[in-house]
Amino acid sequence: MIIGKVTGSVVSTRKQDNLVGNKFMIVEPVSIxxxxxxxxxxxxxxxxxxxxxxLVATGSAARIGCNLEYAPIDAAIVGIIDDPPQGLK
Amino acid sequence: MIIGKVTGSVVSTRKQDNLVGNKFMIVEPVSIxxxxxxxxxxxxxxxxxxxxxxLVATGSAARIGCNLEYAPIDAAIVGIIDDPPQGLK
Amino acid sequence: MIIGKVTGSVVSTRKQDNLVGNKFMIVEPVSIxxxxxxxxxxxxxxxxxxxxxxLVATGSAARIGCNLEYAPIDAAIVGIIDDPPQGLK
Amino acid sequence: MIIGKVTGSVVSTRKQDNLVGNKFMIVEPVSIxxxxxxxxxxxxxxxxxxxxxxLVATGSAARIGCNLEYAPIDAAIVGIIDDPPQGLK
Amino acid sequence: MIIGKVTGSVVSTRKQDNLVGNKFMIVEPVSIxxxxxxxxxxxxxxxxxxxxxxLVATGSAARIGCNLEYAPIDAAIVGIIDDPPQGLK
Known part of the structure; x- marks a missing residue:
């Protein structure tokens, strides 16, 4: 997994049916x-x-670990970091 | 997933049978x-x-999320961005 | 998928049994x-x-999309580009 | 797999249920x-x-190889290196 | 797959049970x-x-193609190159 900061979101009205109901956030990985x-x-x-x-999981972990096995999803926010260590910016 | 701009397409007449019927678009990811x-x-x-x-999904998500589980596909356009945020160029 | 040019091939006599019968081509992705x-x-x-x-598919798509699900294959040539666009060199 | 040094850990209280009970370590791959x-x-x-x-395994190997097939995990520490060779720093 | 040169090996005594019996080699991909x-x-x-x-296979191909589907393995040596072409160094 990687740690990143949520920097924004995007909206897609015309999309695959099996994506409906998901929020799409833009995440910027920490520099390290x-x-x-x-x-x-x-x-x-x-x-x-x-x-x-x-905390972001990528690859098949995003689909399968988020109960969206049949959706075209390759990245998911799976946790919020409590207290980011110093080096993580 | 990543966001990119469709820049063109390619045609492949001689290809695997299980690719027939698909359009192959060239996508340039946004710079960020x-x-x-x-x-x-x-x-x-x-x-x-x-x-x-x-919006482009990659890896197994492209096959499985697009109902093409047994095709040799590792990237798929799964949505069109409504209103790209400023930073996305 | 990516587009590349076939630049050569390699031979491996001592290899896993489930690779026998496959040709191994070296592919150089186009610069873009x-x-x-x-x-x-x-x-x-x-x-x-x-x-x-x-056209080259990578990851699980190469195995599963080429009917070689149980072989240790992570990249496969799945189509020949008819008429490569200018930018693809 | 890659070899890396454990440099710290992070805590996430608000996370997916199927991540509860896991420790999240930060690993810095060796430079080579x-x-x-x-x-x-x-x-x-x-x-x-x-x-x-x-030793860190990534991708589906982390989930499936660690008996966490349905958790959103894409990297796992799977071994401790006994005696790291010189070049590994 | 990629081609690389075996440059060494590492030993891990404390490791996941389903890794026991495997040799862990360090492989340096050829520069191209x-x-x-x-x-x-x-x-x-x-x-x-x-x-x-x-010849090294990576990702799920390493596990599934080597009959180690449930082990945390993401890279495997699957063949020895007979006669490496000139450019491969």
Whole structure:
């Protein structure tokens, strides 16, 4: 998993049926967890707000671990970090 | 998922049988979502046009989430972004 | 998927039994589809020749989409590009 | 798999139910095994301590190989390196 | 798949039970197949020796293709290259 900050969200009205009901958040990984310019779009079932530090799972873990096995989802916010360590910015 | 702009398409006449009927679009990720020179080919079941901003799922999510579990597909356009935020270019 | 040019092939006599019968081609992604020095080895069931532009699927799509679910294969040539667009070199 | 050093941990109180009970460790890959700024969060069922060199499995292997098939986990510490070779720093 | 040279091995006494019996080799991808500092740890069921050029499968292909579906393995040596082409160093 990686840790990132929620920086915004996007809306898609015209999308696959099996994506309906999901929120699409833009997450910027903390700098020690990825290079620059590697933001991703992750669904959010936890209720993360903009600016919060979150734990993001990617790949098949996002679908299967979030009970959305048959949806085209490859990244999901799965936790909110309580108290981000210093180095995580 | 990542957000990208559809920049073109390619045609493949000689291909695996289980790819027949799919459109292959070239998608350029927005700059904050990938480094340079990381365009990908994604199938399109949504009807995205060239120049549109789209949501792309990659990996097993593209096959399984698009009802093409047994096709050799690792990227799919799964939504069209309504109103791309400023930073997404 | 990515588009690349077939640049050569390799032979492996001592290999896992479930790889027997596959051809291993070296594919160089087009520059807009990957950084430098990111060539890969992909199996070829299409009959691609050296110098041809091909469509390559990676990850579980290569195994499952090519009817080789139980083989250790993570990349496959799944189509030959008819008429590569200008930008693809 | 990659080898990395455990550099810390994070706590997430508000998280998906199927993550409860896991420890989330921050692992910094050794320099020959990844570029800079590519630390990851991995669950730990082995009992690795901060500063230890560990073997980390990523992707579906982390879920399925750790008996957590339905949890949103994409990286796991699966072993502790006995005696790290010189080059691994 | 990628081609790499076996550069060493590591031992892990304290590890997950379902990893027992596997050898963990360090493989350095050939320069045209990856950037610098991207060595990986792969299991070896072929009997590759240090210095040999090998074919490595990654992701779910390593587990499923090597008959280790339930082990936390994401890379495996699956063949030894007979006669590495010139460019592969």
């Amino acid at each position: 967890m990825n290079g620059e310019n590697k933001q991703i779009v992750a669904i959010d079932n936890i209720g993360a707000g903009i600016g919060e530090m979150v | 979502m990938n480094g340079e020179n990381k365009q990908i080919v994604a199938i399109d079941n949504i009807g995205a046009g060239i120049g549109e901003m789209v | 589809m990957n950084g430098e020095n990111k060539q890969i080895v992909a199996i070829d069931n299409i009959g691609a020749g050296i110098g041809e532009m091909v | 095994m990844n570029g800079e700024n590519k630390q990851i969060v991995a669950i730990d069922n082995i009992g690795a301590g901060i500063g230890e060199m560990v | 197949m990856n950037g610098e500092n991207k060595q990986i740890v792969a299991i070896d069921n072929i009997g590759a020796g240090i210095g040999e050029m090998v």
